[in-house]
Amino acid sequence: MTFFKMISKNLVKYIHQLEQKKYRKREGLFVAEGTKVVGDLLKYHRPKALFATDGWKAPVGISYTKVSEDELLRISFQQHPQQVIGLFPIPSQKATIDFYGKLVLALDGVQDPGNLGTIIRIADWFGIGTIICSEDTADAWNPKVIQATMGSIARVNIIYANLLDMLETLPPDFPVYGTLLDGENIYSQPLSEEGLIIMGNEGNGISDAVRAKINKRLLIPDFHHGETADSLNVAIATAITCSEFRRRQT
């Protein structure tokens, strides 16, 4: 934990640089803002630095650098910052992924930080503890993603990996699900309690090489009644898919 006597220009610059992936990587830090997101992180993660205004109710045993409203605004990435901003170490990636008996999400090139944050929040809701992101997926430690998770980033393991290499490590009969236009109706297909669920890029869906590894092809049917075929946003499709897997277990 690092304390600061005052919010210098250099400190503001240092924090603002963390909006960029290369600086986050170099420093091993990410920025979280607001009582909900910082509060959730503090339950599981030790901050590198915390800045908060008088109004913030710090959890017991947590110390921080007190700042004015004006100083908070200078540090913040938000137009209306909420009481507290924290710098947290980016968690180290787990060397092994525990697939057995679990549902795991894999994202193949999700680009939009808002979508990625929402997907992390959905995973948290549905008790999915690990998300494996392809290397071309948006960076989960981007402040826009962190804020969109509404604190769920504290509870979900995010792992960046080459999806094809990762898929090679699975036993041949391990269930690998994906939603595809030529899949089988998700509402009537058997869905297992363990498995990998792959979601694709906003524009192009799942890449061809990864798609070839899917052995359980699912379809979320529409109810258009003959209107123009349309698509679902990737976060919405993730929510419907996860909901349907969990429904079978209730």
Next chain:
Amino acid sequence: MTFFKMISKNLVKYIHQLEQKKYRKREGLFVAEGTKVVGDLLKYHRPKALFATDGWKAPVGISYTKVSEDELLRISFQQHPQQVIGLFPIPSQKATIDFYGKLVLALDGVQDPGNLGTIIRIADWFGIGTIICSEDTADAWNPKVIQATMGSIARVNIIYANLLDMLETLPPDFPVYGTLLDGENIYSQPLSEEGLIIMGNEGNGISDAVRAKINKRLLIPDFHHGETADSLNVAIATAITCSEFRRRQT
């Protein structure tokens, strides 16, 4: 259909004013951008004006004002406009709502334009043809909402009304659903083929007065296993709810 010889400063100003609700209301027009959204609208709605660059493939019988890339950029609300921008009349509100045998969505104070647009897209996917918005819900003709619908705005009727007054017009036994923290598990409750599904505000949920009219209280269960209680984004909750209603009908 109005044609323009050149994109004057006054025209740019006129279009940009349509970003504000009061000008949209005064002119009775909204702005749509891009090949997908404008293309979908043109199937059902006659434009007031269309501006497109050389690359745009106009549907048969549709004429438009040709503009340069630079002119398109000046008109547009987007950083990277896509080929075509249209001004369309705001559809007049239907005097009566057809509830019988149908699922209808009602939104009680949804504030975020992105959420509203996503909910309209979800309704379209699940064949829900009407959304009733409380008067304090975001304006569906806001350009941010229009773009977030990805064209679904062309196929879903949006009606602004006082929800309490509207609820008064329903027969006493008409199913009125809402997702509430003290509701019954949505996965195991009976769900009817007709009914009103109410979704609430991002921060405060469904207002007390509207909540009192819900006669089918639903809950989307989480799978946190004892972690901090969390919430789902309203668009995500709408998707899961609509999916579960439609599943019963497959």
